[in-house]
Amino acid sequence: MNSFYRFFYHLTRLILGAVFIYASLDKILHPGAFAQAVFNYQVLPGQLVNLTALILPWVELILGACLLSNRWMTGAAGLAAVLMTVFIGLILFNLARGLNISCGCFSTNPEEGPMDKLTLLRDALFLVLAFCLVGLTYYKKSNYHKNQLYTV
């Protein structure tokens, strides 16, 4: 892995790690408010709303910690890409049907304002970063295996 790829790999993992951890904190602190935000999306059956509101922030937190600490990177990068894809899909879905709800992405405060195209743009940027990180992680991993082959 040359220095450019290494720099970009560490930059993307640190940015995404910080974003996921920051996004998780308010949700973990206010589970009731986040459950309301999840419910407002109107995509989950009522029985799954609270479970999702409880588990998702911890996935974000642990995922973010993995990215920051450079551990379990293929799983963390893949999961980050999947989560960002799902989040963008949900935002697109609700923008398309004109639902006037808060994103709940970084704050559980319902007065933070409804999601809009800027929310979509911001998440699209994170999605691009996540896919870049998946590519760089696989590249790093394949290099590692190749080196293993040469050293055996």
Place this chain on the structure above:
Amino acid sequence: MQQSDVLRQSLMDTVREACLIILLSLVAALAVNLARTDSIPFIQNWSIEERLSQDNGDSLAIPLSEAETLFKENKAIFLDARGQELFDEGHIKGARNLPWHAVDDYFSEIIKDMDRETPVITYCDGESCNLSHDLAVFLKNMGFTHVKILVNGWTVWVENNLPIEATDK
């Protein structure tokens, strides 16, 4: 190691590590929720009736027939909790726009000629739209004594061919 073996190994690592992250999250989430004082139930009833019931057992929801009667007798003020753009496109005739997302900006202006005893009916659009609920709770906290919610108000009003209007620009 062949390229395909590397890919297979990477995919297996991805799945294994992602599963571990999810499993850890599951354990942490459930354990923390059990330990904290402001925990939420793992499974909750999110039905409209449950969400709109008050501590005294009364419901905040008002049936369309009652809302219609109050409208025809001009005995209630209808507050549209949606954003201004949707309000301008169409709203219940005579309704005022108090967008929940900008309630602090509009509140004083909207309520300046209203008595705290005036019956108020909030509405938005969609069975699960929460704007009218949040606005109703806010108004009750601000001292309004007769606040009700017309659930899925805009849609049911239009479907029943009741008077509507758009904002002239």
